[in-house]
Amino acid sequence: MFNDRWKLLSRAASPGGTRVAELSPSQRHFQAPSRGLDRRAHAQGDVYSRHSNGLEQFFSQIQGLTGLRILDLSGASQANVGFITGLGHAIYSEDVLKSLDLAFGDGDFFQNQSDPERTERFLSQNFDFPENHFDGVLAWDSLEYFTPALLNQVVERLSRALRPGGYLLAMFHTEERADSIPAYYYRISDARTLLLTFREMRKPAQFFNNRAVERLFSSFESVKFFLTRDALREVIVKR
C-alpha cells in the first residue's frame, strides 16, 4: 500500500511572517514564528500571513475546473467564501471547533467524546454527508482536537463524502510536548497564501508524527507532507 503513496516530501517553508497591511487597525499583527510554537501570548484577532505549500498543492489539483463542491471546516469567512466561489465552486462551511465545543464542551471535553450517544449525535449533525458529495475538503488543523476513537469515525465519514480522486488538506502541529497549541481561523488570501487569525490556545487530543498521520489516512490513496516554519505539518491526502 505504501508503494502507492507519494514519497514523503519535506520542504522548508517559504517566506513566512509577511505583515498584512490591509487589515483593519483593530487587528494586531505578529510575525510568523520561525521555529517551534510561538511562545508569546497570543491575543484574539492576531493575524499573520504565510505561504502554504499544502494549499498551493490543493488548488493546483483543481485548477481549471469549475462547479466543484468544497468543504471548509474552519467556519464561514468572507475570504474563503469569496475565494472559492470566485473560482466557480460551491462551498460548504462548517466551524468544526465550535461544533465540538457545543457538543462536548460542558464538563470534560475529551471524556465527553467517548460518550456513544453524544458522539452519534455529533456525527449525525455535523458529518452526515452523502457519499462522494465533495470534491475537496479543507480540514485545516481541526482533526487534532478529536479523541482517537471519534477521529477515526470522522475521517471515515470524510473519506466517504470525498469523491474518489478528491483531495483533503489537513494540518498537524509538530511539537509533541506542548500542553496547548494555538488554534487559528484559516483564511485564504490567494491560492498559495494563508491568513491565520489566532483564535485561542487549545489542548489537542493527540499529537501526530508522520507515521500516525499515515495510519490515520490509511484508507486514502496517497499522503503527502509539507513541513512549515511555524511548527505545522501540512498534509495533502488523495482519496
Add this chain to the structure above:
Amino acid sequence: MWNKRREEDYTPKPPVAPAAPVEPAREVPPVQAPAPARSAAPEAPRGVAAIGKSVIIKGQILSREDLYLDGEMEGTVEVPEHRLTIGPHAKLAAGIRAREVVVLGSVEGNVEASEKIDIRKDAKLIGDIKTGGIIIEDGAYFKGSIDIVRAADSKKAAESPKQAARPAQQPAPAAAPVAAAPDQKR
C-alpha cells in the same frame, strides 16, 4: 369680466397631478431608510413594514415592500422584490426568498437572495444559501452551503417562486444540492 373669470375657472386642466406620484412616493422612503451602523442592533427603519420581537408567526409571509422581521417565525418568507431584514431578536425556522437579505438574528432554513445576503456579526444561519453575492462578518455563525448564482440563473429561479422558498423541514441539512450539475463540468 365676471364671465371671463368663470371661463378661466373652467379651463380644463391637464389630468396629470392626482394619479402619477403615488407609486414612486411609496417606493422611495423604505428602500432608502437610513442604514443602521453595521452590526449594531437596529430598530425597524421608519416606513418599513415591521414585525416586532414579541410576535410569533406560523405560516407564510409574502411582502411586496421592505420587511423588518424581529419576531419568531415558522414557515416561509417571501419578499421577492425587496429587502428582508431579520432583526437581532428574530428566530426563524423558515425558508426565505428575497431580493436582499440582512441577517442579524437566528435563521434555520434555506435562503435564496437574488441580489445579496449580508450575515452580520453575532448572526446565526444554518441552512443553504443561493445568492448573487454574500457578505459575512467575522463573528457570524454559518453552517451550510453557499452557491453563488449568476443573474441569469436567479432570474430563472424568480420565475418559479414556489420552488424557491420552501419551509425548513430539516433546518440543518448536512448537504443539499449546491452547484448545478457539477459532474458535467468536471
